[in-house]
Amino acid sequence: xxxxxxxxxxxxxxxxxxxxxxxxxxxxxxxxxxxxxxxxxxxxxxxxxxxxxxxxxxxxxxxxxxxxxxxxxxxxxxxxxxxxxxxxxxxxxxxxxxxxxxxxxxxxxxxxxxxxxxxxxxxxxxxxxxxxxxxxxxxxxxxxxxxxxxxxxxxxxxxxxxxxxxxxxxxxxxxxxxxxxxxxxxxxxxxxxxxxxxxxxxxxxxxxxxxxxxxxxxxxxxxxxxxxxxxxxxxxxxxxxxxxxxxxxxxxxxxxxxxxxxxxxxxxxxxxxxxxxxxxxxxxxxxxxxxxxxxxxxxxxxxxxxxxxxxxxxxxxxxxxxxxxxxxxxxxxxxxxxxxxxxxxxxxxxxxxxxxxxxxxxxxxxxxxxxxxxxxxxxxxxxxxxxxxxxxxxxxxxxxxxxxxxxxxxxxxxxxxxxxxxxxxxxxxxxxxxxxxxxxxxxxxxxxxxxxxxxxxxxxxxxxxxxxxxxxxxxxxxxxxxxxxxxxxxxxxxxxxxxxxxxxxxxxxxxxxxxxxxxxxxxxxxxxxxxxxxxxxxxxxxxxxxxxxxxxxxxxxxxxxxxxxxxxxxxxxx
Numbered sequence: 001x002x003x004x005x006x007x008x009x010x011x012x013x014x015x016x017x018x019x020x021x022x023x024x025x026x027x028x029x030x031x032x033x034x035x036x037x038x039x040x041x042x043x044x045x046x047x048x049x050x051x052x053x054x055x056x057x058x059x060x061x062x063x064x065x066x067x068x069x070x071x072x073x074x075x076x077x078x079x080x081x082x083x084x085x086x087x088x089x090x091x092x093x094x095x096x097x098x099x100x101x102x103x104x105x106x107x108x109x110x111x112x113x114x115x116x117x118x119x120x121x122x123x124x125x126x127x128x129x130x131x132x133x134x135x136x137x138x139x140x141x142x143x144x145x146x147x148x149x150x151x152x153x154x155x156x157x158x159x160x161x162x163x164x165x166x167x168x169x170x171x172x173x174x175x176x177x178x179x180x181x182x183x184x185x186x187x188x189x190x191x192x193x194x195x196x197x198x199x200x201x202x203x204x205x206x207x208x209x210x211x212x213x214x215x216x217x218x219x220x221x222x223x224x225x226x227x228x229x230x231x232x233x234x235x236x237x238x239x240x241x242x243x244x245x246x247x248x249x250x251x252x253x254x255x256x257x258x259x260x261x262x263x264x265x266x267x268x269x270x271x272x273x274x275x276x277x278x279x280x281x282x283x284x285x286x287x288x289x290x291x292x293x294x295x296x297x298x299x300x301x302x303x304x305x306x307x308x309x310x311x312x313x314x315x316x317x318x319x320x321x322x323x324x325x326x327x328x329x330x331x332x333x334x335x336x337x338x339x340x341x342x343x344x345x346x347x348x349x350x351x352x353x354x355x356x357x358x359x360x361x362x363x364x365x366x367x368x369x370x371x372x373x374x375x376x377x378x379x380x381x382x383x384x385x386x387x388x389x390x391x392x393x394x395x396x397x398x399x400x401x402x403x404x405x406x407x408x409x410x411x412x413x414x415x416x417x418x419x420x421x422x423x424x425x426x427x428x429x430x431x432x433x434x435x436x437x438x439x440x441x442x443x444x445x446x447x448x449x450x451x452x453x454x455x456x457x458x459x460x461x462x463x464x465x466x467x468x469x470x471x472x473x474x475x476x477x478x479x480x481x482x483x484x485x486x487x488x489x490x491x492x493x494x495x496x497x498x499x500x501x502x503x504x505x506x507x508x509x510x511x512x513x514x515x516x517x518x519x520x521x522x523x524x525x526x527x528x529x530x531x532x533x534x535x536x537x538x539x540x541x542x543x544x545x546x547x548x549x550x551x552x553x554x555x556x557x558x559x560x561x562x563x564x565x566x567x568x569x570x571x572x573x574x
Contacts, residue, residue, distance in 0.1 A: 007560050013047065013065030014553030021546040024071060028534045029543075036213030038532040039539075040205065041072040073205045075212065079528040084219030086524060088296040090517035091220045093510050095301035099167070099332055100507035106159040107500060115152055119496060122149040126472045133456040133468035140451040146401055147443045153344050157438045160337050165261070167306040167333075172263045175221055175299040176252050182218045183236070183249040186211055190233045190246065197232045204232075222281075223296035239281050239297075241267055252281055262308055265299070284330060307331030312437045313342035314429040321484040329483070332506060339483065339499045341438050346480040347492055348436045352400040354470050355455045356409060357384040358424050367413040367421065383410055383422035389464045391453035397422045398455040399447055405440040406433025 021042040031037040047064040107115045125145040129138045189211040196204040211234065218224055218236070224243070226236045236244040243250055253268040255278055270279040282303060286294045307330075315328040315338035329335050361377025369375050383397050390398050397410045410422035428434035435441075447454055458464045478489035482498045490498065 008557060008564075010065040011553050011557035011560060013067070015550060015557065017044065017066045018546050018550035018553060022543065022550065025539050025542045025546060028539050029536065032534045032536055032539075036209050036216070037534065038073055038075060038205070038209050038212070039534045041074065042542075043072060071203075071205075073203060073208065074531055076528060076531045079524060079531065080212065080215075083521065083524045083528055084216060084224065085296065086517060086521045087216070087220045088223060088298075089290070090514060090521050091298040092295050092301040093514040093517060095298050096305060096332070097507060097510035097514050099163075099301075099305035100503060100510055102163055103160065103332065103336055103503060104500075104507065106156045106163075107503075115156060116496065118145075118149045118152040119493070121145050123475050123493075126468075126475065130468040130472040132463075133465060134463040136452050139447075139454040139456065143401070143443060143447050143451055143454065147448070150344070150402070150438075150441065150443060153340065154438050157337060157340060160333055160340075161310055164306050164310070164333055167302050168262050171265075171299065171302050171306065172254060175302060176254060176263070176265050179218065179221050179238070179299065180249070180251045182214050182221075183238075183244050183251065185214050186218075186234060186236060186244050187249045189214070190244070193232045221298050222300065223293065241270070241281075257308070260309060262306065264303070264308065285326070288330075304330060305332055307334035309334070310439070311335075311337035311341065312429075312432065312435065312439065313338060313345040314435075316342050316483050319484055324484040329485075332503070335483075336499070336503060342480060343492060343495050343499065344438055344441075345436050347474075348402040348441060350474050350477070350479055351471065352402055352409070352436070354467065354474065355389065356398050356400050357388055358382065359384045361421065361423070362415075362417075365415040365417050365419075365421075367415050367423070369413075370411075377415060377421060377423070381424035381426075383424070385422070386459065389455035389467050390457045390459070391455055392450075392457070393453060394457070394461075399444050399453050401444055401447065401454075402436060402441050403444050404434060404436060405442065406431060 021044075024040050024042050028039050045067050047067050122145045125138075125142045129135075129142050132138060189207050193204045193207050193211070196202055196207070215224070215226065215234070215236070218238075222238050223240075224236055224238050225240075226234050228234045229246075231246075233246045234244070235242070235246070238252075241250070250267065250269050252265045253271070255264045255266050256262070257264070264278075265281040266278040267281060271277055282300050284304065286292060288295050288304070311328065311334040315334060316324065319328070328338055358381040361380050361382045363376075363378045365377045366374050367377060385396060388396075388398050390396065397412075400409050403409070404427075407425050409425065411425055413421050413423055415421050425434070427436060433440045456464055456467065475493065476491055478491055480495065481487035481489050482495060482502070486498065
């Protein structure tokens with residue numbers, strides 16, 4: 001009787017544990033599409049054995065049934081680490097390529113017409129002017145095409161500024177805020193996991209799944225490293241600084257530029273804002289390189305692409321090659337803003353210098369400036385009044401085609417010799433309104449109203465045919481080098497082709513890198529899913545196996561029950 005009753009417990013253990021295994025399998029199938037879910041694998045083990053006798057060779061034992069030895073929540077640490085590193089690197093290059101691709105759209109399509117066509121139309125207007133500089137129709141055409149070209153250039157420039165603002169919003173809301181939110185989530189999950197697992201009996205599987213998913217998401221946004229201690233608490237470093245530890249989440253702060261509104265992430269716990277000492281999250285003094293592990297994370301790519309200011313030609317002009325590579329060239333948007341502005345600046349100044357040519361002032365002649373200081377004319381540029389052309393009104397100085405917002409081209413002064421001079425007001429890169437730049441330049445309003453004021457007459461009143469030819473020749477003249485890495489001077493059309501070609505080359509590099517890394521990420525993820533992923537086919541096989549085991553235990557219990565009932569009935573009858 002005792003043996004019969006004991007056998008019921010054996011059958012019961014089979015029923016109970018097969019049912020638990022079925023429940024685990026059902027849970028896996030229910031979460032087959034749940035992001036971050038890690039499959040649970042049931043491992044069975046024998047219960048202890050009952051010794052009922054001894055033999056010459058060994059003990060005589062009978063098993064007491066079945067137990068679930070463990071429910072495996074398997075992850076591969078090295079695959080997780082590789083996935084997070086590669087996904088972060090892939091996100092970096094994908095964001096860089098997206099920025100280049102967006103910039104290309106501004107140049108290739110503006111109101112249904114390519115930017116280059118405006119450049120070609122401007123050139124054709126000067127070709128027509130060269131045929132007859134005195135023709136008011138041709139003069140008007142030049143003024144119109146100058147306005148169209150400048151407006152298209154400014155539209156592209158403003159588009160790039162607008163894109164910087166869009167990236168800035170993404171930096172703030174989609175990246176920094178999300179990183180901080182993930183940090184708090186990991187910290188909270190650390191606390192919950194530590195409490196549940198403190199007894200050493202239960203494993204917080206679902207919470208660990210959530211934390212690992214948060215680490216996956218964090219790894220795509222920035223470079224991270226992490227380790228888990230014996231209490232189940234994960235400590236996270238972000239860009240080599242502590243981000244989450246057992247007690248704190250060190251949020252990333254936002255430093256906002258007053259002029260542009262651009263946000264720069266920094267570490268508040270390491271900074272002294274009272275003394276304007278900020279420790280930035282990203283160190284762009286380190287070269288962007290896979291070998292240096294400095295090309296990881298979407299946030300870094302966004303900040304790098306956006307840059308930290310609005311650029312103009314001064315971001316290229318006068319810089320050495322290394323300085324240029326370490327500053328302007330680091331941001332694809334700033335680089336294109338500076339190159340576009342440099343192209344327009346050199347075109348504008350070359351045209352204006354033909355219409356209003358300058359010479360060095362005479363030696364020994366001085367004048368009083370607006371502050372009452374004595375200035376030598378030999379230290380300044382003055383209008384070449386003998387060789388400059390005039391408009392139909394014959395006035396001096398002649399009108400330039402492009403004007404600055406903040407200052408006239410010339411200041412009229414009286415020299416110590418009693419003669420009138422027109423002193424050229426030099427550009428000042430510390431004040432954009434004093435620069436021939438896209439942000440402060442426009443077509444001369446007087447020429448828009450009366451096109452014949454366009455300089456076209458010699459001092460004797462004859463048509464200056466040579467001026468028209470010189471203006472036309474500017475399009476084939478080497479004016480400026482692309483940048484310090486390519487200093488060979490080229491004409492405006494060659495400059496534009498180099499600028500767009502260089503952008504396309506950079507875009508292709510980023511795209512190829514992003515595509516290659518996407519393949520690597522997919523391969524790692526596939527390998528990872530073989531460890532943690534749920535296979536419907538495999539789970540269905542397990543379901544059939546556990547169901548059969550359950551049925552077998554049920555049948556066994558039925559047989560034992562019938563036997564016990566038979567014995568009890570017979571004894572009762574006796």
